[in-house]
Amino acid sequence: MSSCHLCREPAPAELINFGAHPIAHRFLTDPAASEYTHSVSLCLCERCGLIQLTDPIPPQMLYTEYAWLSSWKPQPHVPRLVSLITQLPGIDKNSRILEVGCNDGMFLSALEREGFRNLVGIEPAQDAVRAAKGKGLNVVHGYFSDEAARKLVSEHGKFDLLVTRQVLEHITALEDFREGLRTAVRVGGHALIEVPNFEFSLATMDYSAIWEEHVNHFTLDTLSRFCTDGGFSVTHSETAPFCGEALIAIAEYTQTAGHI
Numbered sequence: 001m002s003s004c005h006l007c008r009e010p011a012p013a014e015l016i017n018f019g020a021h022p023i024a025h026r027f028l029t030d031p032a033a034s035e036y037t038h039s040v041s042l043c044l045c046e047r048c049g050l051i052q053l054t055d056p057i058p059p060q061m062l063y064t065e066y067a068w069l070s071s072w073k074p075q076p077h078v079p080r081l082v083s084l085i086t087q088l089p090g091i092d093k094n095s096r097i098l099e100v101g102c103n104d105g106m107f108l109s110a111l112e113r114e115g116f117r118n119l120v121g122i123e124p125a126q127d128a129v130r131a132a133k134g135k136g137l138n139v140v141h142g143y144f145s146d147e148a149a150r151k152l153v154s155e156h157g158k159f160d161l162l163v164t165r166q167v168l169e170h171i172t173a174l175e176d177f178r179e180g181l182r183t184a185v186r187v188g189g190h191a192l193i194e195v196p197n198f199e200f201s202l203a204t205m206d207y208s209a210i211w212e213e214h215v216n217h218f219t220l221d222t223l224s225r226f227c228t229d230g231g232f233s234v235t236h237s238e239t240a241p242f243c244g245e246a247l248i249a250i251a252e253y254t255q256t257a258g259h260i
Contacts, residue, residue: 002043002054002055004045004047004048004050004052005050005052005171005172005173005174005215005216006045006048006050006052006174006216006222006225006226006229007045007047007048007050007225007229008175009045009046009047009048012043012044012045012046012050012052012054013043013044013045013046014041014042014043014054015042015043015044015051016041016042017039017040017041017042018039018040018041018042018210019039019040020037020038020039020040021037021038021039021040021212022035022036022037023036023038023057023061023062023212024211024212024213036061038055038057038212039055040053040210040211040212041053041054041055042210048222048225049219049221049222049225050216050217050218050222050225051198051216051217051222052215052216052217053212053214053215053216056172056212056215057212057213059124059143059170059172062170062212062213063124063125063143063170069103069104069106069127069128069131070103070104070105070106070107070128071104071106071131073243075106075242076240076241076242077240077241077242077246077248078106078107078110079110080240081107081165081192081194081248082110082111082114084192084236084248084250085097085111085161085163085192086114088161088190088250090160090188090189090190091160091161091190093114093115093116093117094117094118095116095118095160095161096118096120096156096157096158096159096160096161097111097116097118097119097120097159097160097161097162097163098120098121098122098152098156098159098161098162098163098184099119099120099121099122099162099163099164099165100121100122100144100162100163100164100167100180101122101123101124101144101164101165101166101167101170102121102122102123102128102132102137102139103123103125103128103132104128104131104132104135105121105131105132105135105137105139107163107165108121108132108137108139109135109137112137118156119137119138120138120139120140120152120156120159121137121138121139121140122139122140122141122142122143122144122148122152123139123140123141123142124141124142124143126141129141140152144164144177144180145173145176145177145179145180146176146179146180146182146183147180148180149179149180149181149183149184150183152184153183153184158184158185158186158189159184159185159186159189160185160186160189160190161185161189161190161191161192162181162184162185162189162190162191162192163191163192164191164192164193164194165192165193165194166194166195166196166246167195168193168195168216168218168223168226169195169196169213169214169215169216169217169218170213170214170215170216171215171216172215174216174226178226178229178230179230181230181232181253182230182231182253182255185253186253187253187254187255188252188253188254189252189253190250190251190252190253191227191232191250191251191253192248192249192250193223193227193248193249193250193251194246194247194248194249195216195218195223195246195247196209196214196217196218196243196244196245196246196247197218197219197220197239197244197245197246197247198217198218198219199219199220199247200239200244200245201217201244201245204244206244208244209244218247219247220237220247220249223247223249224237224249225258227249227251228257228258229257229258230257231253231254231255231256231257232251232252232253232254233251233252233254233256234249234250234251235250235251235252236249236250237249237250
C-alpha cells in the first residue's frame with residue numbers, strides 16, 4: 001500500500017490515472033527497441049493536502065545523466081534570490097552554504113560572483129557534476145539524505161544556509177530529505193527552497209506541470225508543512241515567473257517541529 005510522501009498517511013486518494021507512459025525526454029536510439037513505460041497516477045492526500053504521484057519511477061533511472069543542464073535554461077529570478085540571501089540575518093560572505101541538487105553549478109557560480117567563499121554542492125547526475133567541477137566548484141557526487149548530510153557536516157561543519165532549487169518536487173523520500181536538512185543546518189541557520197508553484201498550475205489549468213519526474217506538487221500550504229514538520233519556520237515567501245511559476249520560501253531552523 002502506498003503512503004503520502006509528506007505525512008505518511010496510507011493510500012492517498014487517486015484523482016486521475018493517466019495510464020502507462022514512456023519517459024518524456026528519453027528517445028529511442030533504435031526504432032526496433034522496446035520502450036520503457038511507467039504508470040502516472042495523480043493522487044491527493046486528504047490529511048495534509050499534498051498532490052503527488054504514487055509509484056514513481058526509480059530515481060536512478062532519471063537522474064544518472066541529464067538531458068540538459070541548468071545553464072541551458074534562462075533563470076531571470078536568480079539575481080533576486082542572491083539578493084534575498086545577502087539580506088538574511090547572520091549570513092555574510094564567509095557563511096557556509098550548501099546547495100542540494102546543484103546541477104552544473106549555475107547558482108553556486110552566481111553566489112561565487114557575489115563574493116561568497118564557502119560553497120559546497122551535492123548532485124546525483126554525473127554529467128552535471130563534471131560540468132560543475134569544470135568550473136572549479138566544490139561539488140560532491142551523490143543523492144542528498146540524512147546519511148549524506150552527516151558526511152558533509154563531518155567535513156565542513158554545520159551550514160549557515162542550505163539552498164535547494166527545483167529539487168523537492170522530485171523527492172519521494174521527503175522524510176529522509178527533511179532529516180538531512182535538520183542535520184546539515186545549524187540552529188538559527190536558514191533554508192532557501194524553490195519549487196514549482198502548483199497553485200499557479202491549477203489556476204491556469206497548466207496540465208504540462210504533471211509529468212513523471214515531479215512526484216510532489218507543492219502549494220505554499222504543503223511546502224510550509226514540509227518545513228514546519230522539520231523544525232523550520234517559514235519567514236518569507238514569494239513567487240517568480242519560471243517554467244510557469246516558481247514558489248520560493250525562506251525558512252529559519254528553530255528545531256521546533258510542528259505536525260509530526
